[in-house]
Amino acid sequence: MLEGAENERETEKEEIMAALNERHSPEKQALLSEGRVAIAGLGGLGSNVAYALARIGVGHLHLIDFDVVDITNLNRQQYFMEHLGMYKTDALKSLLLKINPYLDIQTDCVKVT
Numbered sequence: 001m002l003e004g005a006e007n008e009r010e011t012e013k014e015e016i017m018a019a020l021n022e023r024h025s026p027e028k029q030a031l032l033s034e035g036r037v038a039i040a041g042l043g044g045l046g047s048n049v050a051y052a053l054a055r056i057g058v059g060h061l062h063l064i065d066f067d068v069v070d071i072t073n074l075n076r077q078q079y080f081m082e083h084l085g086m087y088k089t090d091a092l093k094s095l096l097l098k099i100n101p102y103l104d105i106q107t108d109c110v111k112v113t
Helices: 002-024 026-034 044-056 088-099
Strands: 036-040 060-064 104-108
Touching: 002 026, 036 044, 044 060, 044 088, 060 088, 088 104
Parallel strands: 036 060, 060 104
Antiparallel strands: none
């Protein structure tokens, strides 16, 4: 059973990469897949930037924020009711992995000044 699940995940990964290659070209997608981007602040701008980077196929993200999701964030940030009280780093990581489960994500829950 485990072997079947591994084959299914590999097929899924190949399908994702094929779609990204078709959109950008294999050469450009290879550059994006190797790309590393750090985002300090996961509020209105940072959470939306992270979504865009995950969707275009950037391979490595480093998410940095000290705050938790509050109800006042929901009208302009990429979070849901289920994330209330969670650290933004953890909440956003879970969402981005739903977009691309092969995305390499590091998180740091710290305040950057």
